[in-house]
Amino acid sequence: MTETVDRPSTAAADRTDRLSRRDATAIAVLLVSAFVVILNETIMSVAIPVLIKDLDVNASTGQWLSTAFILTMAVVIPVSGFLIQRLTTRTLFAIALGSFVAGTLLAALSPTFSVLLVARVIQGVGAAIITPLLMTTVMTIVPESRRGAMMGNISIVISVAPAIGPTVSGLILSALPWPFIFWCVLPIAAAGLVIGLRLIGNLGETRRVPIDWVSIPLSAIGFGGLVYGLNAVGEGASSKDGISLVAVLVPVATGLVSLGLFLLRQRALQRTDNALLDLRVFRSRVFTASVVSGALAFLGLLGSAILLPIYLQQVLGLSALQTGLLVLPGGLTMGLLGPVVGRMYDRFGPRPLLLPGLAIAMVGLIALGTVTETTAAWRVLICHVVLSLGLAAVLPSVFTAGLSAVPRRFTSYGSAIFATVQQVGGAAGTALAVTLLAIGAAGFDGAGGAGAAEAAGTRLAFLVSAGVFVIAIAVATMVKRVPSEGPVPVGH
Numbered sequence: 020m021t022e023t024v025d026r027p028s029t030a031a032a033d034r035t036d037r038l039s040r041r042d043a044t045a046i047a048v049l050l051v052s053a054f055v056v057i058l059n060e061t062i063m064s065v066a067i068p069v070l071i072k073d074l075d076v077n078a079s080t081g082q083w084l085s086t087a088f089i090l091t092m093a094v095v096i097p098v099s100g101f102l103i104q105r106l107t108t109r110t111l112f113a114i115a116l117g118s119f120v121a122g123t124l125l126a127a128l129s130p131t132f133s134v135l136l137v138a139r140v141i142q143g144v145g146a147a148i149i150t151p152l153l154m155t156t157v158m159t160i161v162p163e164s165r166r167g168a169m170m171g172n173i174s175i176v177i178s179v180a181p182a183i184g185p186t187v188s189g190l191i192l193s194a195l196p197w198p199f200i201f202w203c204v205l206p207i208a209a210a211g212l213v214i215g216l217r218l219i220g221n222l223g224e225t226r227r228v229p230i231d232w233v234s235i236p237l238s239a240i241g242f243g244g245l246v247y248g249l250n251a252v253g254e255g256a257s258s259k260d261g262i263s264l265v266a267v268l269v270p271v272a273t274g275l276v277s278l279g280l281f282l283l284r285q286r287a288l289q290r291t292d293n294a295l296l297d298l299r300v301f302r303s304r305v306f307t308a309s310v311v312s313g314a315l316a317f318l319g320l321l322g323s324a325i326l327l328p329i330y331l332q333q334v335l336g337l338s339a340l341q342t343g344l345l346v347l348p349g350g351l352t353m354g355l356l357g358p359v360v361g362r363m364y365d366r367f368g369p370r371p372l373l374l375p376g377l378a379i380a381m382v383g384l385i386a387l388g389t390v391t392e393t394t395a396a397w398r399v400l401i402c403h404v405v406l407s408l409g410l411a412a413v414l415p416s417v418f419t420a421g422l423s424a425v426p427r428r429f430t431s432y433g434s435a436i437f438a439t440v441q442q443v444g445g446a447a448g449t450a451l452a453v454t455l456l457a458i459g460a461a462g463f464d465g466a467g468g469a470g471a472a473e474a475a476g477t478r479l480a481f482l483v484s485a486g487v488f489v490i491a492i493a494v495a496t497m498v499k500r501v502p503s504e505g506p507v508p509v510g511h
Contacts, residue, residue, distance in 0.1 A: 042160050045108075045219045046169065049153045052116050052211040054176045055204060056146045059123075060088065061184030061324075062200060063139075069197050074132040081132075084139050086250055091143025093246040093442045094239040099151040100435035101230065101295050107221040111152055116212045119145030123208055127201035147438075150177075154434035158422050164365055170419040171361020177414060177441075178407075179354035181324065186343035193340060231288055234295035237281035244274025246442060252450035297432040300425045308497035309421030310436060312373065314444040315491035316413045319384060319484045322448035323406060326456065327387075330477045331399065334392050334470050345400055349407035356411035361419075368500040369420040376412025377492045383409060384485035388478050392470040417498065424501040448484075455480035 038046070063070075063085050071081040102111055122141030129135035153173060161169045191200050248271030281296075288294040301307050324346075331342045364372060383406030390399060418437060425433045459476030 057180040095147035100432040103431035115148035151434040167364030168361035174357035241278030249446035305424035313417040317444035318448035321445040322452035380409025381488035388482035
């Protein structure tokens with residue numbers, strides 16, 4: 020049976036392009052908070068070698084500071100759709116940023132590795148909630164005519180924050196001990212929490228949704244196992260010991276089985292509107308195409324994010340700080356173009372941006388697939404900027420088109436799905452990149468030593484990533500603008 024769900028009319032909101040001062044301030048606070056939170060996803064990459072030495076742990080143990088943060092996000096994000104339905108915006112903001120502030124303070128004061136690891140988990144809880152909350156808030160209170168521009172601002176957060184994380188970390192560590200990575204972030208996050216609690220009210224409607232206690236562990240094991248297994252591929256391929264099949268296959272297999280059971284349970288719970296993660300959003304062809312296109316774009320984005328530092332440091336011999344500064348222009352390009360792309364979306368819709376953007380990104384990946392052990396650093400910089408230029412047109416377009424294509428009462432679930440796909444796509448992109456890098460390097464039989472072999476692996480990984488974008492372009496042809504008014508069929 021199919022029911023017709025009427026979307027709340029936005030005619031009154033669309034009479035003006037201006038948000039109220041309160042709503043604009045609330046979104047600004049959420050944007051800054053999300054930027055600081057997402058920054059911490061990559062800020063540890065440069066710091067881990069320092070922490071390994073100072074806290075007297077081995078490399079595989081130290082890597083858990085990043086793994087635990089990512090795993091926590093993968094476990095909590097799918098639950099965020101339910102939380103946004105159940106709790107007020109102010110309450111959820113307090114939980115999200117409050118957890119992040121508490122985790123950051125604990126990290127700055129950590130005397131041991133174990134305490135620091137717990138602090139990263141607490142930080143991850145806040146990070147998992149803040150981005151879906153931001154997206155849902157924007158889709159709830161921003162008029163349709165300005166959603167593209169606002170999603171362009173969100174793309175600044177999603178693209179620039181991870182890009183500058185290693186640079187910020189490198190600059191801090193060049194002059195100060197590692198706890199100052201957290202001391203520098205803490206006052207900004209704390210100020211955002213205080214301001215947000217004063218200014219953010221309930222920006223949407225809540226409804227009492229009973230929690231399904233079976234779905235939570237199924238979700239945690241499913242998404243957590245999948246991300247952990249994919250992350251193990253990346254760690255194993257880049258380590259001297261190589262990839263452990265047990266460490267990869269067991270969590271991935273467990274995750275897939277649990278994820279299958281989770282999806283079946285959600286389908287059953289949807290009949291009574293009690294799903295932890297409502298999957299009826301996938302009945303929208305535009306939403307589904309947007310999610311797939313976004314997942315493949317994230318795969319290329321985060322795959323290049325792991326490949327470039329390895330190539331620049333191990334092949335070209337650049338320092339960590341030089342590497343961070345070289346990849347910074349790409350992240351800034353995405354950030355600066357985000358609002359411009361958003362305004363263009365509002366005027367022209369997704370297709371004139373999404374298809375050329377994916378094509379440009381693919382050209383950047385192909386160009387990066389020609390690097391050698393003697394390639395000039397400035398050429399790598401230009402190729403990375405071209406890749407970033409294309410992705411700048413892709414991300415705001417898929418977010419806005421996808422979330423606009425579902426009824427408003429399902430927006431929180433759509434936001435949670437996008438954020439979950441970002442984490443899983445990132446883990447898959449990293450795993451694919453480093454695995455191809457290892458395969459290409461191992462199969463190289465030419466002259467030039469280890470540097471030439473690493474360069475060969477880098478070429479293979481970038482060229483395969485470019486091939487993935489061919490699929491993304493084909494899927495993106497199904498993405499179009501969907502009017503927000505009118506009845507939308509939603510099947511049980």
